[in-house]
Amino acid sequence: MDLFSRSWTALRAVVADLADEDFARPSGCAGWLVRDLVCHLVIDAQDVLITLVTPTEAEPTRDAVTYWEVTATPPTGEDPLDALIVRLAAAYEEPWLLKFHLDDVGSAAGRAAELADPALRVSTRDEVLTAGDYLSAYVLEWTLHHLDLIAHLPDAAEPPAESLARSREMLEKIAGTAFPASFSDSDVLLVGTGRRAPTDAEAAELAQLASKLPLVLG
Known part of the structure; x- marks a missing residue:
């Protein structure tokens, strides 16, 4: 629960520090600018709020790892829901409006998580x-999108080290095997989810694991 708060706070802090011109830069998500990704984060925050007030007596069917649906096809940005995000983001017109909405809804999602x-x-x-x-x-989710957000913002703060380590641990469980120890946590997440292609040297180290990649999470 604490790590959720730390990773979410760190991600929102990067958004709060963005200059207006940064919103028009590409993000690490195919087909999305930074403004589109920030709009997606608003939707994510709404999903957190909705889920935390949707209790049930049923037995759990998933956990933190099996929550994810895994495919081998990276998104292109052409999916109807992805395209809707682009239109929604453009409707904000001014970057400060997106910042305000994320701070408003995001803060509420953070408080709801702390109280849950x-x-x-x-x-x-x-x-x-x-x-x-x-x-x-x-x-x-937060850690991957933090990496997406700063993909073309070299001066922006990186995700917390503990968030990267925990995310690597989860991705390795999803993969069913560990990544090479020489890979940094960030490299595991970027290469493992198809956000960048492995170098020749990395591909050699990945060996048979390379055939399982990318692990596209949805």
């Missing part, structure tokens, strides 16, 4: 998780 009972069972996407597992899954 980790053992509470919640429903989302027709699945049931404990609130603790649901929020743990979002550590990976």
Whole structure:
């Protein structure tokens, strides 16, 4: 629960520090500018709020790792929902409006997470998780999108080290094997999820694991 708050706070802090011109830069998400990614974060924050107030008595069907649907096809930005995000982001017109909305809804999502009972069972996407597992899954979401946000912003702060380490641990569980120890946590996340291609040297170290990549999470 604490790591959810730290990763989410760090991500929102980077957005708060963005200059207006940064919103027109490309992000690490295919087909999305930084402004589109920030708009997506607003939707994510709304999803957190909705899920935490959707309790259920049913038994859990997923945990923090199995929450993720895994495919091998990276997004192109042409999916109808992805395209909708682009239109929504453009409707804000002024970057400060996006910052304000994310701060408003994002702060509420953060408070809701701090107040949530980790053992509470919640429903989302027709699945049931404990609130603790649901929020743990979002550590990976926040960390990946933090890397996406700063992909072309070399001076921006990186995700917290503990968020990177936990996200690597989850991705390795999803992959069913560990990545080479020589890979940094950031490299594991970027290469493992197809955000960048491995170098020849990295591909050689990955060996048979390379055939499983990318792990596209949805």
